[in-house]
Structure formats: C-alpha cells, structure tokens
Amino acid sequence: ISEDVKNELANELSASTPGFSMIKVKEQQFYKVGLADAVDLFRARRVFIKDGFAYVPLKEIDAIVLNNYRTKLSKALALTARSLPSIQSDERLQPLLNHLSHSYVGPDYSVQKNTGKISLEQIDSLSVKSFPLCMRQLHRALRDNHHLRHGGRMQYGLFLKGIGLTLEQALEFWKKEFIRGKVDPDKFDKGYAYSIRHNYGKEGKRTDYTPYCCMKIIMSNPPSQGDYHGCPFRHSDPELLKQKLQLYKIPPSGITQILELVKGMHYQLACQKYFELTHDVDDIGFSLNHPNQYFTESQKLLSGGKELKKELSNSGSSHQKSNSQESMNSNCTPTSSNTTDAELEGLEAYFTED
Numbered sequence: 032i033s034e035d036v037k038n039e040l041a042n043e044l045s046a047s048t049p050g051f052s053m054i055k056v057k058e059q060q061f062y063k064v065g066l067a068d069a070v071d072l073f074r075a076r077r078v079f080i081k082d083g084f085a086y087v088p089l090k091e092i093d094a095i096v097l098n099n100y101r102t103k104l105s106k107a108l109a110l111t112a113r114s115l116p117s118i119q120s121d122e123r124l125q126p127l128l129n130h131l132s133h134s135y136v137g138p139d140y141s142v143q144k145n146t147g148k149i150s151l152e153q154i155d156s157l158s159v160k161s162f163p164l165c166m167r168q169l170h171r172a173l174r175d176n177h178h179l180r181h182g183g184r185m186q187y188g189l190f191l192k193g194i195g196l197t198l199e200q201a202l203e204f205w206k207k208e209f210i211r212g213k214v215d216p217d218k219f220d221k222g223y224a225y226s227i228r229h230n231y232g233k234e235g236k237r238t239d240y241t242p243y244c245c246m247k248i249i250m251s252n253p254p255s256q257g258d259y260h261g262c263p264f265r266h267s268d269p270e271l272l273k274q275k276l277q278l279y280k281i282p283p284s285g286i287t288q289i290l291e292l293v294k295g296m297h298y299q300l301a302c303q304k305y306f307e308l309t310h311d312v313d314d315i316g317f318s319l320n321h322p323n324q325y326f327t328e329s330q331k332l333l334s335g336g337k338e339l340k341k342e343l344s345n346s347g348s349s350h351q352k353s354n355s356q357e358s359m360n361s362n363c364t365p366t367s368s369n370t371t372d373a374e375l376e377g378l379e380a381y382f383t384e385d
C-alpha cells in the first residue's frame with residue numbers, strides 16, 4: 032500500500048498487528064491481499080481487515096506466498112497424477128518423461144569468457160577457496176594418488192574445462208600428475224590424452240562436452256570402491272563426511288546443520304550451507320544447481336563482485352544467443368543437443384580404462 036494509505040490506517044494497523052507500534056508501522060511496508068489469502072493471520076487475530084482485504088506486514092508476506100505456492104503445487108501434482116497414465120502410454124513422450132527429473136535448464140558453462148585466464152599453479156589454492164566439495168575431493172585424490180579413475184576424470188576434467196582450462200593446459204595438468212604415479216608419458220599420450228581431447232570436442236564425434244550439473248552427479252553413476260567422483264553429500268557415508276568437514280575446519284554447529292540436511296536428502300542445500308560456512312556469508316543468495324556455478328559465485332564473492340560478474344552474464348547471454356531452444360533443452364548430460372543417449376553410452380563404454 033502507498034505511504035498515504037498507510038498513514039491513513041496507521042492507528043488501525045498498529046492496533047490490529049501484534050508487535051507493531053506506531054513507529055514500526057511507519058517503518059514497515061504493508062501489503063493489501065485478499066482475505067482468502069490471509070485466513071491463518073485472520074484466525075490468529077494478527078492482521079487488520081477492511082472491506083474484504085487483509086493488510087499484511089512485510090514480515091508475514093512470505094508465509095502467504097508460500098501458502099499460495101503450496102496450493103498451486105498440490106493442485107498441479109493432483110492434475111499430473113491424474114493425467115500420468117495416459118501420458119505414459121504414449122511412447123513418444125516416455126523418453127521425455129524419463130529424463131524430466133534429471134533435466135537442468137541453467138547455463139551449461141561450456142562457453143567461458145575466462146578460458147585460459149586460470150593458471151595451473153592457481154588450481155591448488157582455488158580448490159580450497161572456490162571448489163565445491165565434490166571437486167575439492169577429486170582434486171585432493173588426484174594429488175594424493177596421481178591418478179583418477181574414469182568417472183573422476185570425466186567429472187573433474189569437464190569441471191576444469193568449465194572454469195577455463197584450455198585443452199593444452201588440461202593435457203599438461205593431467206599428464207604432470209599421472210606421470211608422478213604409475214603411468215609413463217608414452218602410455219599417457221596413447222591412452223588418457225585421447226579422452227581429454229575428446230572432452231574438448233577434438234576427437235571422435237567432436238562433441239563439445241559440457242560440465243556435469245549437480246543433478247547428474249547426484250543421480251547417476253554412483254562411485255564404487257576406489258572412485259572419488261559423485262557428490263560427497265549424497266554418496267559419502269555420514270561419518271566420513273563429518274570427518275571431512277572437520278578436517279576442512281567447518282564449525283561443529285555447521286556440521287550438524289549440514290548433516291541434518293543430508294539426512295533429509297537435501298544434498299544441494301547441504302552444499303549451499305557448506306558454501307555459506309566456507310565463505311562466511313549468512314545467505315548465498317542463489318540456488319545451487321551446478322558445481323561451476325558454485326565456483327563462479329565463489330570467485331565473484333571473493334573478488335568483491337567485480338571480476339566474474341562480466342563472465343557470468345556473458346555465459347548466460349552467449350548461451351541464449353547461440354540457441355535459446357537448446358538452452359531450454361540442456362539436460363546436463365555431457366552432450367550437445369544432437370547427441371543421442373545411445374551415442375553417449377558408446378562413449379562411456381569407450382572410456383572405461385581405469
């Protein structure tokens with residue numbers, strides 16, 4: 032409501048809204064909503080009513096929005112449940128439905144304005160400051176074991192590509208580490224280098240693979256013994272996760288909150304909490320869907336919101352510019368829009384070398 036209306040109703044607003052003195056009424060914004068939307072407040076005598084409208088203070092409005100959302104969602108779910116049998120019997124729609132829960136419609140982080148701007152020497156410190164836990168874990172395992180198995184190479188390699196590593200840098204990075212272990216340079220060049228070039232679209236079908244989003248990491252290809260890929264919030268044993276968080280100096284109360292979220296299967300929220308605790312912010316202000324988004328937001332925050340802002344908006348706009356339909360259809364599998372699942376499976380099978 033406007034300031035004029037608020038001043039006119041100030042006495043009534045103060046008398047009918049518990050905890051609102053005249054001064055507080057002046058400070059706070061009020062919203063005029065239909066009585067039907069504020070029944071709970073009305074029932075608890077916590078709101079001023081006039082001519083079929085409730086005058087709701089800002090601090091109560093989220094409950095109304097939430098209620099509204101809940102009602103719409105449950106209607107939509109009921110409608111979906113009713114229509115599902117007939118939709119499922121249509122074989123043209125079946126594959127679409129099967130992929131729906133894995134779909135991701137955000138930026139695919141394949142177009143990076145900062146390609147080549149990150150040096151290999153920076154990766155160790157970036158992995159501590161700005162990598163999400165899944166990538167930090169992969170980086171640590173790579174440094175410790177001088178090797179990562181197929182799933183880890185795919186997940187971590189595409190993430191590094193997404194943060195800006197060029198093909199040449201990626202080849203150097205992986206080779207340096209692998210030859211510290213059991214792989215000799217010749218074996219690396221003959222075997223592993225091919226898969227890295229493949230990720231960059233330089234071999235095989237020349238698909239420019241996109242980094243995995245959280246949903247894909249969480250939902251598919253769970254790690255087995257000796258693997259380090261996956262999402263630690265989803266795939267780690269809670270006790271091991273706790274130890275890891277302790278090692279990374281997360282305070283005990285933060286660990287408890289994270290483990291509660293994990294228990295409720297809110298893995299991405301647990302990761303958001305980890306972001307907040309490691310960046311010392313109360314609210315990250317975005318909804319986390321992608322490890323590369325985590326990295327970009329972290330860098331933006333650590334650089335005072337300047338450096339990567341440009342890169343962020345560029346990444347979104349170039350994505351839209353290139354093909355808005357493709358952007359909507361991006362399902363976060365490591366594929367371009369014209370690569371089928373069968374082709375992908377073939378690729379996965381091709382790279383099974385550990």
Ligand code: SF4
Pocket residue numbers: 163164165166244245248249261262263264298299302320321322325
């Ligand atoms: Fe990585 Fe996403 Fe899991 Fe965070 S929620 S650890 S970014 S997969």
